[in-house]
Amino acid sequence: MRSAFHMAVWPIVRATVLEAARRKDIAVLAIFMVALLFVLGSARVVGLERPAAGTFLLNLSLTLIIGGAHLVTLLVAARQIPDEIEQRTLYPLLARPIHRSHVLIGKWLAACLMGLALFFSLFIPVWLLVPRLEHYETGTLIQLLTLQPMALMVTAAVPLFLTLCFPRGLAMALALLIVLGADYLVRFVDGFPLIWLVPNPSRLNMVLRYTDGIAPLSFWGWSALMLAALFWTASLLLLSRQLFERRAL
């Protein structure tokens, strides 16, 4: 007896990833990766004259790869439902014994996997190439590596939900604002009622803490962030499901 995941969700994940590959998304990622590695390799060959420059490069590289991974996740997730509806490929899909929520989960998971693949495929060379000349806390690095996948899960869920509420362009703009700027948004409009309800994947970014050499968060602090990410994702997926189920196709 095969589970619903293998029967319904996994084929959608595979199809979405294959489609992204066909659309040259992976080629764009590869170019980005080669460019970053070229810069890092050059810095490694030329050498860094002071430890502070090494920390600066580490911070910059990690921020760039995290930003890149979130951007790719967002772009992949944002086009899923609108494209399926516009190109009418959703109908043959739903004609099979596949539930709408399976479609949603499959699309979300594919976007997550693409973001994760980009993050880890860039993190490893960055880790190997950037000289670490100052003291950094290993515990903080572990927290960074555990929180980032959770942040990507939130990022994949945000555009899925928004594209079910708004036209694609507006949804994309809002998703970009939330994914890349929610932390600043919360700080700048502090005091605006219910602003803290906006999902905030940037809150899970530990790069600055790591490159500043600060000790890891307490277990409870880390757990709270993991739970927050889990709840943001679950909430957005549940809201998307509610909207998608009611949507007339």
Add this chain to the structure above:
Amino acid sequence: MRGAKQHLGWLVALLLLVVAGWLGAHVDPNAYAGGRARDEQERLRRNSSALAAMLGEFRTSLSDIMFIKTERYLHGGVAYLPHMGDLAMSAEELIDEVDEHQSEIGLEFLDHDEEGDVPTIIPTPERDFRGWVGNLHREVQPWRDPTKAHIHTDGRDLIPWFRLMTRADSHYIRGYTAGGFWLNMADPEAALAFIEEGIQHNPQEFQLYVSRGFLLIREARRTGVTTSDVELEPEVAAILERARDDFRKAAQLALVKRPDDVDEEGFGSGGWGSYHENDALAASRMDILLTRRLGDPDLANQLAHRYANTFPEMLEMLQ
């Protein structure tokens, strides 16, 4: 039945959103004061590197970008390599620097005689291998011959930048101290409120108390006579008491934070720099002076003995 299930779905989703928002709002991984990104000496080292010069204003930290912008603005848009002295990073020296900067320019742009020969980020024609590209770069970007004295502009225009800087990063102490001193030129009450906001976000950062102490001394001077040969008016004494409390609090916090391994130049472990040392000394000295000025010489002597355990030069203040 289906309708009830639908309602339950909405309810659960909203409940999860509220719990997640609450959790996210209460844990901020970047809610710590200090760290390499915010440390002034680290910033100086970082921004002096060839890599940082190559990247121009490209930084990952918004407060860092804004600080570079403020430095450029104060030099009429010309990008110089960082050249701030270690002591100018301390709150005590910074307030004098701000005063000096403004007194030199009035409201006009003016050449500053003291600074010169600081290399610009865009090199001089003699050092530039790029030929006509370099010439074009110097034409289209603000550039000035580094052997000439710097042009300084009115720092009060920077006040909104400091507001944005501290909004973006409420643990960036330098943003509060420097912003507070510039703001003091335009609106002293707002300056005190600005530093107060910094203290609310960073209650353990002694440099903020030092900054507020110096701002209060300026307020006391505006309110009445503070020289030692006259009796203090009650209003002036009340302001000086607030300043003394701030310096005392700053000295207490600094002595707790100061590591044991501080060398002769004022550097110690845990990111303790000469500017920290300078402010810790200033806080101790001002606490003794103000305590004496406010009519309690015995306590002032006790404080001098107490602070002398860490700073032996405080014994010179015994009377």
